[in-house]
Amino acid sequence: MNIDTAYTLNNGIKIPVIGLGVFRSPVGEITRNAIQHALQAGYRHIDTAKIYANEGDVGVAIAESSIPREEIFVTTKLWNDDQGYDAALRALDESLARLQMEYVDLYLIHWPVDELRLQSWRAMEQAYRDGKALAIGVSNFMKRHVTELLDNCKIVPAINQIELSPFNYLYRKDTIDFCLEHDIEIEAYSPLTKGRKLDDPNLLKLAKKYTKTPAQILIRWALAHEFIVIPKSTNKQRIIENISVFDFSISQEDIEFLDGLNENLVTGWDPTDVR
Numbered sequence: 409m410n411i412d413t414a415y416t417l418n419n420g421i422k423i424p425v426i427g428l429g430v431f432r433s434p435v436g437e438i439t440r441n442a443i444q445h446a447l448q449a450g451y452r453h454i455d456t457a458k459i460y461a462n463e464g465d466v467g468v469a470i471a472e473s474s475i476p477r478e479e480i481f482v483t484t485k486l487w488n489d490d491q492g493y494d495a496a497l498r499a500l501d502e503s504l505a506r507l508q509m510e511y512v513d514l515y516l517i518h519w520p521v522d523e524l525r526l527q528s529w530r531a532m533e534q535a536y537r538d539g540k541a542l543a544i545g546v547s548n549f550m551k552r553h554v555t556e557l558l559d560n561c562k563i564v565p566a567i568n569q570i571e572l573s574p575f576n577y578l579y580r581k582d583t584i585d586f587c588l589e590h591d592i593e594i595e596a597y598s599p600l601t602k603g604r605k606l607d608d609p610n611l612l613k614l615a616k617k618y619t620k621t622p623a624q625i626l627i628r629w630a631l632a633h634e635f636i637v638i639p640k641s642t643n644k645q646r647i648i649e650n651i652s653v654f655d656f657s658i659s660q661e662d663i664e665f666l667d668g669l670n671e672n673l674v675t676g677w678d679p680t681d682v683r
């Protein structure tokens with residue numbers, strides 16, 4: 409991937425459009441190797457979280473690579489147990505210690521579950537001012553949560569990271585449109601549906617048409633919508649496959665066809681009803 413294949417966030421920070429996700433990448437060598445493979449393949453963006461328990465491996469893999477820290481975009485997330493002003497600041501310091509880094513490129517509130525989330529956001533703003541996070545954002549925030557935040561924040565979140573694929577795009581369209589209206593970029597997690605829909609007949613048909621794999625069709629679909637996309641793999645060939653998507657594009661007609669595959673799919677936990 410060309411490292412310039414990046415979007416500019418609302419505070420001027422650049423984010424590479426494809427990142428390596430490491431949710432359920434096991435602690436230890438497997439994750440460290442996956443990151444090395446990814447960096448060799450041209451990825452410059454890693455998405456971790458405290459709850460994934462592999463921030464330490466992300467830090468070691470980046471430190472052991474020959475790539476300067478400032479060329480790699482690192483995201484981590486504030487876990488639910490750490491919500492609240494003081495707890496959130498402490499949690500970021502602990503994440504930074506595990507990552508062996510002085511800053512993360514992006515710090516996200518992982519879920520909107522806690523009534524302390526607005527206090528957490530004040531801590532995120534402080535971390536941003538302190539230079540410990542170059543950008544701050546949220547994850548799994550639905551339109552209602554983003555509205556509440558915009559009504560109460562000093563710094564507008566740079567990103568909302570939500571589950572997105574053709575199988576749930578229309579389900580999330582109101583949140584997506586609202587975020588984009590407010591200059592909040594959308595980051596698509598579980599873009600490969602955790603593998604669940606990779607043998608969907610409609611997807612297979614398009615993969616055949618473009619002589620690409622179903623995973624590549626899903627990643628290219630996300631890019632067509634200008635979402636940042638963070639597929640996870642620990643397999644070297646699939647890590648390479650998932651970033652080998654810059655030599656084709658999908659026609660507008662086929663993008664609309666993919667959009668129509670919506671079935672409100674949620675592969676994790678659905679934040680729709682969180683108050």
Ligand SMILES: NC(=O)c1ccc[n+]([C@@H]2O[C@H](COP(=O)([O-])OP(=O)(O)OC[C@H]3O[C@@H](n4cnc5c(N)ncnc54)[C@H](OP(=O)(O)O)[C@@H]3O)[C@@H](O)[C@H]2O)c1
Pocket residue numbers: 428429430431432455456518547548569570596597598599600601602603606621623624638639640641642643646647649650676
């Ligand atoms: N903010 C949140 O709440 C949240 C929630 C979920 C995920 N995320 C982030 O988003 C990232 C991606 O989501 P995800 O891990 O849930 O799922 P995903 O990326 O949709 O799918 C990962 C699964 O697909 C397989 N896979 C990867 N590339 C493939 C390919 N080219 N062909 C066939 N199978 C392939 C992987 O297996 P192998 O590893 O064996 O290749 C793994 O089983 C996470 O790692 C995490 O960083 C965030």
